[in-house]
Amino acid sequence: MLKLIKKWLGINVKSVSSAIPAIELDKVPAHVAIIMDGNGRWAKQRGLPRVAGHHSGMKNVKKITMAANEIGVKVLTMYAFSTENWKRPKEEVEFLMKLPQEFFPLEIEELIENNVRIRMTGWKEGLPDYTLKAIEGAIERTKENTGLILNFALNYGGRKEMIAGVQDMILDVQNGKLQIEDLDEASFSSYMLTSDLPDPDLLIRTSGELRLSNFLLWQLAYSELWFTEAYWPEFTESLFMQAIAEYQRRGRRYGGI
Numbered sequence: 001m002l003k004l005i006k007k008w009l010g011i012n013v014k015s016v017s018s019a020i021p022a023i024e025l026d027k028v029p030a031h032v033a034i035i036m037d038g039n040g041r042w043a044k045q046r047g048l049p050r051v052a053g054h055h056s057g058m059k060n061v062k063k064i065t066m067a068a069n070e071i072g073v074k075v076l077t078m079y080a081f082s083t084e085n086w087k088r089p090k091e092e093v094e095f096l097m098k099l100p101q102e103f104f105p106l107e108i109e110e111l112i113e114n115n116v117r118i119r120m121t122g123w124k125e126g127l128p129d130y131t132l133k134a135i136e137g138a139i140e141r142t143k144e145n146t147g148l149i150l151n152f153a154l155n156y157g158g159r160k161e162m163i164a165g166v167q168d169m170i171l172d173v174q175n176g177k178l179q180i181e182d183l184d185e186a187s188f189s190s191y192m193l194t195s196d197l198p199d200p201d202l203l204i205r206t207s208g209e210l211r212l213s214n215f216l217l218w219q220l221a222y223s224e225l226w227f228t229e230a231y232w233p234e235f236t237e238s239l240f241m242q243a244i245a246e247y248q249r250r251g252r253r254y255g256g257i
């Protein structure tokens with residue numbers, strides 16, 4: 001553990017003793033959601049095409065997954081592609097859609113070794129076959145794993161999710177499966193795509209943007225929000241640990257006092 005913390009903080013750090021208690025392993029957020037933003041700007045800064053930023057961002061996914069797994073995070077939801085991202089230039093969309101078929105063959109063995117389970121939140125309809133095949137193959141291969149759930153939000157939008165949920169709910173009312181008076185926050189949550197997951201305790205957004213961008217709108221109601229100026233490709237384990245430490249310092253009151 002000490003070795004890992006030293007690695008996260010950078011090997012030049014002389015004393016990690018003050019940083020270790022900053023992360024209390026019994027108070028680690030169960031569910032962390034990340035908006036991986038800034039790939040395009042990271043690339044532009046380096047005179048590279050935008051897609052180079054996405055590629056570098058993809059490589060960062062496993063690193064942060066391992067760090068989260070190491071400290072006992074149960075669910076890590078990564079915003080990989082929103083329902084609005086289809087508006088991007090065709091070549092960029094195509095590049096993003098091809099990332100899973102590069103990512104999983106490259107990383108799946110190590111993810112399996114670390115007991116990571118892959119899942120997806122979003123609409124399969126509209127995704128190219130090769131994208132679906134890559135992600136479904138990874139879901140299948142990791143379905144018995146019991147460690148961290150690496151949840152890719154892919155072709156996902158919060159408003160669309162809520163509208164679809166309300167449509168299902170109305171159908172259930174019409175079919176007599178749900179009584180209107182039984183509708184409460186818990187039953188509403190059961191119509192969301194994440195019905196089997198706890199709500200995120202912590203949301204991280206990189207690149208200095210301070211928006212939710214249609215991400216998990218229902219589920220983030222009481223989450224702690226943490227922002228960093230760092231672009232996603234340069235987001236490090238050390239920054240991740242800073243977010244966790246800051247989360248642990250905050251007092252969550254859920255509207256109480």
Ligand code: FPP
Pocket residue numbers: 036037038039040041042054057058061079080081082085096099100103104152207232
């Ligand atoms: C936002 O940055 C980022 C995305 C839309 C894509 C994020 C996806 C990954 C990092 C890879 C995911 C990996 C797999 C395996 C699916 P941006 O392009 O909006 O950045 P900008 O605001 O600087 O333009």
